[in-house]
Each structure stands twice: as C-alpha cells, then as structure tokens.
Amino acid sequence: MSYPIEPYKVKVLNSINILNRTERIKALQKADYNLFKISSEKVTIDLLTDSGTSALSQEQWSQMMLGDESYASAKSWERLEASVKNFTGKKEIIPVHQGRAAEKIIAEILLQKNDVALSNGFFDTTRANLEHRGAICLDIPTEKILNPSQSRLFKGDINIKKLQRLISKYRKQIKFILMTLTNNTYGGQPASLKNVSLAGNIAKKNGLLFVIDACRIVENAYFIWRDEQKKRGNIKNIVRKLFSLADLAFMSTKKDGLANSGGFIATNDHALATQLRELVVLYEGFITYGGMTGREMESIARGLEEVVDLAYLNHRLGQIIYFHNELAKIGIPLINPPGGHAVYVDAAKFFPHIPKNNFPGQALVTALYQEGGIRSVEIGSLMLAGSAKNELVRLAIPRRTYVQSHLDYIVEIFKKITANKKQYKGFKIIWQASSLRHFTCKLKPL
Ligand SMILES: Cc1ncc(COP(=O)(O)O)c(C=O)c1O
Structure with a gap:
C-alpha cells in the first residue's frame, strides 16, 4: 500500500533533537x-x-479557550457530558482524570479478594488495579494469537470456549468479563462485533457484568467496518453498538479521545453510577470534573467528534x-x-x-x-x-x-x-x- 496523504497540514512546530x-x-x-x-x-x-500524545486540532485549541474552570457544573463539563453521551449512547457519565483512575474505582466497587475477572487481554494498569484488590485476572485471548506472524482477522477476540469453561470452573468467584478494544496486550488487534456480542450474551446468561475497556474502541470499530461489515454502515454507529453491549465501559481519552488527558466511565445503571460517583469525589474531584480542567474537558468533547x-x-x-x-x-x-x-x-x-x-x-x-x-x-x-x-x-x-x-x-x-x-x-x-x-x-x- 502506498503512503496515505495526511488529511491535515502543519501549523505549529514542535522541533525534535537529533543526538549523536x-x-x-x-x-x-x-x-x-x-x-x-x-x-x-x-x-x-x-x-x-x-497515549496522550495526539496532536490537537485547531478546533480543539480554540474550544479550549472557552474552558470553564468553575468547580461545580461547569459549562465545559456539560459539553463533555453531552459529547460522551452522544459517543457512547449511555445515560450515566462519570469523569476521571485518566483510564487507570476508572480502573481503580471500578475495582474497588466490584471486586473483593479472590474474585475472578476474565478478559481477552487485561492491559497492564487494568490488571494491576484489579490485582491490587486481591482479584485474580485471567487472560483468555483467542488461539489465533498463538502464531504471531500468521495474518488472521480479529486476533483481539476472546476465546469463547475457554470463557465458558472458566465460568463453570469459577462460578462463585467470577465478577465480570472485560473486553479490551482493541487488545493492546496482544498486538493492538481488534475483536469482531460477533465475538464481542457472543461474550456479552454469555455474560448476560450467567448473570455477570460485561465491561468494555474502550480506550481504542474507534480503531476497533474501523476494523469491524472494514473487515466484518465490508465497509457498510458507519463507524459512529458501530462504536455505539459496541457500547450498547456493555453494562459498564471506561475509556482513557488519551487514546481515541484525541486528547492529552482524561477519561470517563459510562453505564445505564443508575445505582452502580451512584456508587462509582462516591469514589470519584473521594479520589478524583467533584463529579463534574473528575480531576480534569475545563480546558481538558473541552478538548475531549471535540476529540470524540473528530475521531469517528x-x-x-x-x-x-x-x-x-x-x-x-x-x-x-x-x-x-x-x-x-x-x-x-x-x-x-x-x-x-x-x-x-x-x-x-x-x-x-x-x-x-x-x-x-x-x-x-x-x-x-x-x-x-x-x-x-x-x-x-x-x-x-x-x-x-x-x-x-x-x-x-x-x-x-x-x-x-x-x-x-x-x-x-x-x-x-x-x-x-x-x-x-x-x-x-x-x-x-x-x-x-x-
Ligand atoms: C487498553 C488500555 N487500558 C487502559 C489504559 C490506561 O489508561 P491511562 O494511561 O489513561 O491510565 C491504557 C493505557 O495505555 C490502555 O492501553
């Protein structure tokens, strides 16, 4: 494939050093x-x-000038909340300063010592936060990853057979199934919509929460659009479809948020959201900024629109x-x-x-x-x-x-x-x- 033309041009320079x-x-x-x-x-x-290294667009920079730094219920929070609701389709949005803050808070609410969580691949900070609660994290990536050099579609899938087997084995200990989209630990590979839906159905049937780590959900949706849906439909709808499968999702907006910081947790479960918000106040800041400045919230609000x-x-x-x-x-x-x-x-x-x-x-x-x-x-x-x-x-x-x-x-x-x-x-x-x-x-x- 030839090099794709950049759909942007340089406006501000960041010079780089070349040491000997x-x-x-x-x-x-x-x-x-x-x-x-x-x-x-x-x-x-x-x-x-x-992560956090994206160049910002001129629209993001200009919107950041409108950052409202009020402590509570700032205009910038309202803009971010509306943008995240539109992006995820979820009703309850909880801000955090970055992805691992969401992981820590979720772990504290959902997990006790010796509980088990299963995933297509826990990212290192996710695993560390869950294990810090004494939980056991088991990666069950698809067997397609066993041959790294072989080109197979959707190598970010979860292993469905192993998932069913482990649910039977750890019936009393399992708390949730987590899909990391894309699967960073195993090559940034995407999971198919079919695989995520199957895993979600299995979670539902077994009364388990289905959680999505949505750091790179848009890139994952692009692969679904290209390879599973043969370029039919649009990316934004695929992203929302993926979120609709999850009871709970969290996202570090330092990746597909096209921002340098930030994150959020999203769910439709009001009772769960209330519990999570209590910890946000304790660890992150008030529930309408979660450790982020108004400027940062503005850049994320805009980034979530640009990324699709x-x-x-x-x-x-x-x-x-x-x-x-x-x-x-x-x-x-x-x-x-x-x-x-x-x-x-x-x-x-x-x-x-x-x-x-x-x-x-x-x-x-x-x-x-x-x-x-x-x-x-x-x-x-x-x-x-x-x-x-x-x-x-x-x-x-x-x-x-x-x-x-x-x-x-x-x-x-x-x-x-x-x-x-x-x-x-x-x-x-x-x-x-x-x-x-x-x-x-x-x-x-x-
Ligand atoms: C898949 C995944 N989950 C969670 C995180 C944690 O996000 P953060 O670095 O914002 O804490 C990362 C960070 O790279 C990640 O790649």
Whole structure:
C-alpha cells in the first residue's frame, strides 16, 4: 500500500533533537537502560506510546479557550457530558482524570479478594488495579494469537470456549468479563462485533457484568467496518453498538479521545453510577470534573467528534499499514496483520540469541534508541513477567503527529540493527518495584 496523504497540514512546530550515538549511549547508561527514564528532549522519534500524545486540532485549541474552570457544573463539563453521551449512547457519565483512575474505582466497587475477572487481554494498569484488590485476572485471548506472524482477522477476540469453561470452573468467584478494544496486550488487534456480542450474551446468561475497556474502541470499530461489515454502515454507529453491549465501559481519552488527558466511565445503571460517583469525589474531584480542567474537558468533547471521521481513520490505519509493510519488506518479524495503533515486532524471533529471561524485547528497545534515538516499549517478560505470552516490542504511533519521512527513518535504523544483530546483548534486572516494574526498574547489560 502506498503512503496515505495526511488529511491535515502543519501549523505549529514542535522541533525534535537529533543526538549523536555517543550522547545516546550515555543517556541510556544514565537511565539504567530504562527508556521511561530518558528525557524526551533526547528522543528523536517517540513511539513509546500513542497515549496522550495526539496532536490537537485547531478546533480543539480554540474550544479550549472557552474552558470553564468553575468547580461545580461547569459549562465545559456539560459539553463533555453531552459529547460522551452522544459517543457512547449511555445515560450515566462519570469523569476521571485518566483510564487507570476508572480502573481503580471500578475495582474497588466490584471486586473483593479472590474474585475472578476474565478478559481477552487485561492491559497492564487494568490488571494491576484489579490485582491490587486481591482479584485474580485471567487472560483468555483467542488461539489465533498463538502464531504471531500468521495474518488472521480479529486476533483481539476472546476465546469463547475457554470463557465458558472458566465460568463453570469459577462460578462463585467470577465478577465480570472485560473486553479490551482493541487488545493492546496482544498486538493492538481488534475483536469482531460477533465475538464481542457472543461474550456479552454469555455474560448476560450467567448473570455477570460485561465491561468494555474502550480506550481504542474507534480503531476497533474501523476494523469491524472494514473487515466484518465490508465497509457498510458507519463507524459512529458501530462504536455505539459496541457500547450498547456493555453494562459498564471506561475509556482513557488519551487514546481515541484525541486528547492529552482524561477519561470517563459510562453505564445505564443508575445505582452502580451512584456508587462509582462516591469514589470519584473521594479520589478524583467533584463529579463534574473528575480531576480534569475545563480546558481538558473541552478538548475531549471535540476529540470524540473528530475521531469517528472516516478521512482521519483511513489515514490513521493506512499509516500503520504502510509502516508495517515497509518493515515486513526488510524481513522484520512482526505480529500480523497490522493492528490499530502500533506495529509490534516479535523480538524473540528478531534476536534469537537472547533468551526470554534476558529480555530480547528490551534489547531491541535499547538498540533502537542507541542507533536512532527511537523510543519504543517492551511488552514481554519485562513488562508482564510470568504472564507474558510473547516477547514483543511495540512501536506505537501517536495520532496525527508523524509523517512518512519519520517512518522511513525508523525503517533505515532497523536495517542498520539487522546488519549487526549479534552485537546486541540481553539484560538483567538490578532493581524493581513490587508492581508495574517496567516503569521504573533498573537494568544492567550482560
Ligand atoms: C487498553 C488500555 N487500558 C487502559 C489504559 C490506561 O489508561 P491511562 O494511561 O489513561 O491510565 C491504557 C493505557 O495505555 C490502555 O492501553
């Protein structure tokens, strides 16, 4: 596929620094080989995350000037609430400052020690928040993910057979089924509408809550539109259809909200919403801002309208396909097919000389920084420890931020690393926190 034309043009510049290799090696040493600790000023292309890194439109910036910073019932909250109701079709909207705040609050209301939750793939913060309550989180992704390089549609599905089996096994302990759309932990792959509906029906039949982590629900809806509905219908309706299947949904608006912050919880259940709101007041702020400023709420309100635009989505997903194909052409082992927000490299295959317990993914992450100032993230044994199913490196593409030359530059750096693979070594951990260790751990090269 040729590179899709950007449906926008540059208006404000954010210059980027290009350090030399020696400077980058020093920066890596100083950061204990943990890319989260490297100053963004020392990063040339930042593919650490697509979260909160979107470029804002001129309409978002102008609407932010109208931010109403009143403590209670601000105009900006009314605009956000109306926009989220329109986006989700839900009646009760509860604001939070970002996705994990929603996870913490939901976990506290729904879970007790030894309760079980099942998912197509818990994101790391979701898992950490639920486990913090003493709950047991079981990932049951579709078997289609077992062969990362094989191109199959809807590899973000939940495994329906296992779902039924586990519901029988843990009948008394299971509290809810959670679908992460798209499935970030397993390659940013989408779930089909058929699969989400089936899982929702099973939840209903068994009296379980059906929850959606909607961070990238629009990108997921695009895949449904393209591959399941053969481009019939429209994205906004698919998004609403997905939300209609959920008893409870939460969304970090740092992704498909096209905003730099924020989030919300949405439900039609008034009693549940009342319980959730009590905790929002305790942890986040009043129930009409949930830790967000009026300005932020304005940018999200507008972002949720812009994100369902087909021209934007064709470019967004087209850019990922282009980047994926260029890397595939030079033989980089990838998760196939390309997912929604990132390209995922199979680092175990890329660096077969580095065993899993020496983190081949982190070896590639540091190599990309050392050779090209590119920041990416490991999603494998370093991030997920024992629950890692693959050793991946995620190259997340911020929304509306980079253009073709940036992606071509990364491909050139991959060529350079590929030409000299054996020089890159694995790592061992010399310090780690008790949870979410990848954010702060210190590493030593072998
Ligand atoms: C699937 C998924 N769920 C939840 C979160 C948490 O959101 P936040 O970073 O806003 O706390 C993320 C963040 O990347 C995510 O990708």
